[in-house]
Amino acid sequence: MRQAASRLTDAVNVQQVLNVWRYQQMKAVIAIDSLKGSLSSVEAGQAIAEGIKKADAKAEVVIRPLADGGEGTVEALVCGMNGTLQHVKVTGPLGEPVVCEYGIIDETKTAVIEMSGAAGITLVPDTKKNPLYTTTYGVGEVIRDAIEKGCRRFIVGIGGSATNDGGIGMLQALGYGFLNKDGQQVPFGAIGLKELETITDTYVLPELAECEFKIACDVTNPLCGENGCSAVYGPQKGANPSMIMEMDKWLRYYAALAREKFPKADLNEPGTGAAGGLGFAFLTFTNAVLESGIKIVLEETKLESYVKGADVVVTGEGRLDFQTAMGKAPVGVAGLAKKFDIPVLAFAGSVTKDATECNKNGIDAFFPILRGISTLEEAMKPENAKQNLIDTAEQAFRLFNICRQA
Numbered sequence: 046m047r048q049a050a051s052r053l054t055d056a057v058n059v060q061q062v063l064n065v066w067r068y069q070q071m072k073a074v075i076a077i078d079s080l081k082g083s084l085s086s087v088e089a090g091q092a093i094a095e096g097i098k099k100a101d102a103k104a105e106v107v108i109r110p111l112a113d114g115g116e117g118t119v120e121a122l123v124c125g126m127n128g129t130l131q132h133v134k135v136t137g138p139l140g141e142p143v144v145c146e147y148g149i150i151d152e153t154k155t156a157v158i159e160m161s162g163a164a165g166i167t168l169v170p171d172t173k174k175n176p177l178y179t180t181t182y183g184v185g186e187v188i189r190d191a192i193e194k195g196c197r198r199f200i201v202g203i204g205g206s207a208t209n210d211g212g213i214g215m216l217q218a219l220g221y222g223f224l225n226k227d228g229q230q231v232p233f234g235a236i237g238l239k240e241l242e243t244i245t246d247t248y249v250l251p252e253l254a255e256c257e258f259k260i261a262c263d264v265t266n267p268l269c270g271e272n273g274c275s276a277v278y279g280p281q282k283g284a285n286p287s288m289i290m291e292m293d294k295w296l297r298y299y300a301a302l303a304r305e306k307f308p309k310a311d312l313n314e315p316g317t318g319a320a321g322g323l324g325f326a327f328l329t330f331t332n333a334v335l336e337s338g339i340k341i342v343l344e345e346t347k348l349e350s351y352v353k354g355a356d357v358v359v360t361g362e363g364r365l366d367f368q369t370a371m372g373k374a375p376v377g378v379a380g381l382a383k384k385f386d387i388p389v390l391a392f393a394g395s396v397t398k399d400a401t402e403c404n405k406n407g408i409d410a411f412f413p414i415l416r417g418i419s420t421l422e423e424a425m426k427p428e429n430a431k432q433n434l435i436d437t438a439e440q441a442f443r444l445f446n447i448c449r450q451a
């Protein structure tokens with residue numbers, strides 16, 4: 046009799062717990078990458094939040110910025126972390142002035158920079174692509190501007206470069222001397238490496254020694270060789286086979302020369318070939334670490350502390366596919382959620398057949414947001430993308446709530 050009463054009590058307690066879970070306020074944490082060409086990370090998050098609220102007006106919804114260290118990182122971190130956007134005129138990849146946008150997170154005096162804003166491939170017309178002459182000098186000018194504004198922490202995304210100069214342009218802007226046989230600074234571009242005889246640090250900006258750099262880098266190419274920056278990325282920057290061989294030779298000499306004065310120079314270290322050797326420049330001449338872009342963003346936004354205790358986590362990006370499952374931003378978010386056994390939903394502008402790989406990497410269910418036949422142009426209009434996200438999120442969370450109450 047006592048055992049039966051005990052079992053009945055246990056059953057009642059379990060039911061009480063279930064009832065509390067069913068009717069307690071749902072907490073959803075949203076961290077979605079930008080839908081490039083349509084919505085920023087924060088804008089996409091706001092649209093999903095609106096859809097969730099339509100399905101559950103009492104839900105607690107938290108929106109956090111998300112990016113993978115590439116395009117959109119500045120916007121995501123600045124908008125999501127109460128930073129300020131800065132605009133500075135610098136030397137573009139062709140040696141002509143460009144205006145580069147970067148961000149400063151005021152609370153931590155952290156500068157967030159995308160090198161493509163100063164030396165990106167999109168700044169070079171197809172007819173002028175030639176890595177012999179494109180420079181990273183403007184990247185150094187952006188860093189210098191941020192230092193003058195009090196920044197000592199840097200997050201730098203180095204994807205999308207137009208350059209193959211080994212980062213010497215950036216370093217020249219910061220005060221390093223890359224001198225020819227006459228003691229003059231070598232010219233911009235990879236062609237400057239051909240004339241390089243001496244490296245000096247006499248006039249380096251003193252504050253540079255106080256700075257720490259986190260470099261968002263998701264490639265592992267070494268500086269030289271068949272997997273080096275010249276061979277792998279040179280062609281898309283305008284290099285022909287003979288140029289590739291020459292640049293690889295010059296970069297190898299540059300690395301050997303650097304090692305004479307800077308012992309940590311290692312042309313074989315993974316990532317040194319990123320952005321035409323910019324990875325090598327950061328690792329050799331500054332206090333820098335190369336890390337996965339999504340790892341940096343997740344740490345900087347402290348997403349784990351927000352995810353903990355959530356009932357559901359929502360992520361996504363413009364296109365979910367096999368590459369997403371290989372470690373892009375949505376899977377990084379899912380990994381955090383799974384540390385706490387939290388279900389993960391994802392929304393995307395388009396979804397490929399092989400996106401099912403995402404289900405094996407923490408994303409429990411994903412939803413394409415297109416709700417009818419549409420041209421790409423129509424689908425990418427911000428107002429259409431926003432409404433599609435709102436509507437899809439609403440229906441997904443109506444189902445989610447049914448499951449919670451079952």
